[in-house]
Amino acid sequence: xTISTMAQLAxxxxxQQIPLIKSPISANSTVGLTSGWTWxxxxxxxxxxxxxxxxxxxGEAPTSATTGAIQFTNAAAGAxxxxxxxxWNTPSxxxxxxxxxxxxxxxxxxxxxxxxxxxxTPQTVxxxxxxxxxxxxxxxxxxxxxCYSAGGGTAATITASYTNQSGVSGQTATSPSFTSSTFxxxxxxxxxxxxxxxGVRSVESVTVNALTGGAGNFGVTIGRPLLEWETAxxxxxxxxxxxxxxxxxxxxNNACLAFAAFSPGTGATRGTLYLVEA
Numbered sequence: 001x002t003i004s005t006m007a008q009l010a011x012x013x014x015x016q017q018i019p020l021i022k023s024p025i026s027a028n029s030t031v032g033l034t035s036g037w038t039w040x041x042x043x044x045x046x047x048x049x050x051x052x053x054x055x056x057x058x059g060e061a062p063t064s065a066t067t068g069a070i071q072f073t074n075a076a077a078g079a080x081x082x083x084x085x086x087x088w089n090t091p092s093x094x095x096x097x098x099x100x101x102x103x104x105x106x107x108x109x110x111x112x113x114x115x116x117x118x119x120x121t122p123q124t125v126x127x128x129x130x131x132x133x134x135x136x137x138x139x140x141x142x143x144x145x146x147c148y149s150a151g152g153g154t155a156a157t158i159t160a161s162y163t164n165q166s167g168v169s170g171q172t173a174t175s176p177s178f179t180s181s182t183f184x185x186x187x188x189x190x191x192x193x194x195x196x197x198x199g200v201r202s203v204e205s206v207t208v209n210a211l212t213g214g215a216g217n218f219g220v221t222i223g224r225p226l227l228e229w230e231t232a233x234x235x236x237x238x239x240x241x242x243x244x245x246x247x248x249x250x251x252x253n254n255a256c257l258a259f260a261a262f263s264p265g266t267g268a269t270r271g272t273l274y275l276v277e278a
Contacts, residue, residue, distance in 0.1 A: 056114025117151025138165030152213020
């Protein structure tokens with residue numbers, strides 16, 4: 001059911017309390033986000049465990065059971081999960097000052113790898129399709145190019161042929177111009193969809209418009225943002241987002257919940273994610 005009253009919310013709180021422990025890694029990502037998929041944790045502790053480079057070719061549709069995803073218990077039949085609260089301790093900013101870091105919690109619906117930044121012929125992807133249960137309307141899916149190993153330093157752009165939210169194939173997405181200094185390891189570069197499109201179901205191919213001088217390794221990632229927030233540097237204590245801050249976003253069963261960040265600091269980050277069922 002939809003939570004529409006304070007009494008309903010109080011009845012299902014606190015719900016699932018999921019601890020989070022990560023060590024963000026600063027990376028070149030001035031054209032987008034820094035992926036948290038492969039972040040480890042302080043010492044030998046990481047919650048969730050660090051993810052690995054996705055399969056090449058068509059990739060996969062990762063789930064909550066995939067290593068790297070935040071693990072949770074699915075909602076029972078006839079019920080739904082919602083993000084009711086998030087407590088987040090940000091790492092220190094090594095440069096000092098009062099900078100801020102933005103974070104995104106998203107459902108990582110599809111990911112691939114094995115693409116080269118040093119060939120200008122179209123590279124076939126034919127990715128798996130976003131599971132309909134994870135994106136019922138088709139709208140809201142963002143297409144990222146995710147870097148796993150930087151290519152050469154020559155500037156280039158990338159186009160992608162994709163299927164949009166309505167199932168129309170042959171649509172064209174475009175990237176901003178980048179080099180290895182702006183699209184380095186762990187970077188997630190958002191692509192501009194064709195005018196009028198609001199989501200992505202799958203990606204058929206990508207084309208790099210110029211030789212960068214190094215192959216590197218990148219792939220496509222289709223994700224649905226669920227929650228965004230900002231933290232201050234130096235840390236001013238934990239940031240707590242309650243239901244009125246989160247807006248109670250819906251979390252599909254089997255969602256592959258993952259983090260990404262704008263200009264992350266370094267050091268241990270700890271928090272707790274609260275999921276309620278109604």
